[in-house]
Amino acid sequence: MGFAEKRGDYWRGRYKVPSGKQLTVVDENGKTIRFATKGEAQRAASEAENMHRRGDWRDPALGQGAFGEYANRWYEAQDLAASTMQNYRRHIEEHLLPEFENKALADILRTDVDLWEKKEKAVYAASSVKTWRSTLHLIFADAIDEGLITSNPAAKRRGRGKRAGRSHDRGPEKAITDALGILLVAERAALLSGRDDEFVAVVLKGYTGMRWGEIVGLETEFARPGSIRVEWQLYELDTGDLVRCPPKDDSYRAIDAMEWLTALVADHVARAKPTPCPCHGKTYVFRGQGVARTGDHQGAKLVDVARRAEVSTGTVSNVLNHPNRVTEAKRGRVKHAIADLGFVRGGAVSEHAAHWRRNGFATWLFTPAVSGWYPKKAPQQPRPVPLLGEPWPGVPARGRGASERADACWLPIAKGLTPHGLRHTHRTVMEDIGTEKVLMDRRMGHIDSSVSARYAHVTPGMRKRLMLGLTEQWETALDARLALCLTSPVRALNNLLLVRASMVQSPRHR
Structure with a gap:
């Protein structure tokens, strides 16, 4: 039973715990409570002793550590996929620590979290803020399991503090296209890249619904007659590394492929003759674009000249190296194409990267194919893709003075369409x-x-x-x-x- 102890001009409550140790009644900050009367001290001590016996007592010192210290310790304890660890690190470092790093865990209130969420939504998409709050909720939930706090300030209470009516957090509707749109985008992407790989990849994605990482990570052994087997994906980390990992949510599956799609992929593999990549040692259906080719910053390639002159790349090569092997008419067409395109021998990059990069593919190939515009890239502003009008639907003009040599540009196909x-x-x-x-x-x-x-x-x-x-x-x-x-x-x-x-x-x- 608790008792009161006289300490100068105040009383303090004392009680014994099962271990035999005597404790003092303290406040939520761990400081001794000074009671004015003996009775108040004795009642408080008895109540604290009963809480110990029921298991309800909690050390006031718990939860006083900084959120930043706990969040870092929490992150180090996780053992998850590299992609998940990267996302958690980004959420914590870029969005949670700037607001809560130096605050004690126990001092963070629901109103603090709600205010933070409101400020984030003023800058970022509501869907992104929702994801960051989920990570915060998970961190607090583990802190509760460790006994550091008693409630989760990041928990959402249904119907509290919300406006009535339809949600204001809805993002824009996802842009889609149709079968002809898929075909036209695929054709333009191939024209921008100067090869057929992007045509096959866009058609494959449009007719299977595969995720981007599954397309990039498609190995030749899983492109089978009548089906595409999804066993792996390549996930791009912030460091630039591509991690070979299982598909999202372990969605292993065999996707039925039409005869024409199977033939399209098989012909591509036979033509490209892919070899094992240096980073994973696996043979992939698709390889990246040229290492240094982005937008129209580089010159025209040999294939661009061939398309413009409506001859094979071998004919162009012969005109450059063995002109006597080519008829005068074809030599003239090739020379005109070289002049029109501003082709510089040795100016194009022939080496190909092992894999596409998500941003490079979307920025310099897919988005210009969809919209007909190159994006803003300092020091250049957004600008239409400059085209030479023949052959239809136009060959992108590249190199210095491309805009002056162009005589056409593309109309948009589906505004806002992304690879996803x-x-x-x-x-x-x-x-x-x-x-x-x-x-x-x-x-x-x-x-x-x-x-x-x-x-x-x-x-x-x-x-x-x-x-x-x-x-x-x-x-x-x-x-x-x-x-x-x-x-x-x-x-x-x-x-x-x-x-x-x-x-x-x-x-x-x-």
Whole structure:
């Protein structure tokens, strides 16, 4: 039983704990409470002793450590995928520590977190702030498990402090396109890169819904007849390293591929003859673009001259090295193309990076293909992609004075479309052709844990109908592209157009 002890002009409460040690009644900061009367001290001591016996007593000194110290210790204790560790580190260092680093854990209140969230939303997207608050919630939850604090100040209370009506935190609707849009974007991306790799990759992404990391990390052994097996992805860290890791949420899956898509990928592999990359020792379907080729800062390449002159790259090489082997007419066309494009021998980078970089692909290939504009890049402002109008749909003019030599530019295809938007596009296309939800989820790598999903199963009939529907979309897009122009400077697409044109003209298709 607690007792009171006289200390000069005040009383203090004392009590004994099961270990036999005597403790003093203290406040939330760990300082001795000075009582004016003996009775008050004795009652407080008895209450503290009972709390000890019930296990409700908590050391006031707990939670007084700085949030920054605990957050750093918490991070070091995690053992997660490299991508997750990178995201946690970014959340903590860039958004949590600037606000809470020097505050004691126990002193951080819900109102402090709400105020921080409001300030962040004034600068960043609401979806990003929500993610950072989730990380903060997780840190506090572990602090509760360690007994450092008793409640989670980052926890959200439903319906408190919110405006009525529709959410104000909704982001803009994701931009999508259609089958013809996929084809045109793929063609433009290949024209910008000067090779067929980007054409095949964009079409593959648009017709499978694969994530970006899954496309970059697609190994040749998993590009199989009739299917694309998703076993790995390459995740790009802030350091620039590409980590080979399982697909997001362990969404291993086999994606059915139409005959024409299987052939497109197989022809690309046969043509590119990929070799094992130096960073992972694996052979990937796609390799990166030239190491130093971004936007229109570099000169035209040999393939650009060949496309402009409508000859093979071998013919251009012969004009440069063995002109007597080429007819006078072809020599003249090649020389005109060299002058038009500003081609400088040895000025283009022939070496290819092992893998695409997300920002480089999106900034210098995909976005200009979608919008027809290069982005702002100091010291240059946003500017249209300069084009030489022939052959259609135009060959990007490169090098010094490209804008002056250009005679056309591209119109936008789908404003705001991103590489991830092709994943949204694929899901929307499947919805449009009536694909069953269970098959869409499996193809996209999504998990539906509802009871109805547990009783739904993919059948061969579902898969066949989807393949037929996607093939019909593809053929309709090819027909629309043929109506625009019978040929393409992109070799892979040009071959497809020639085959499609011959099929449409045959008696069977009339």
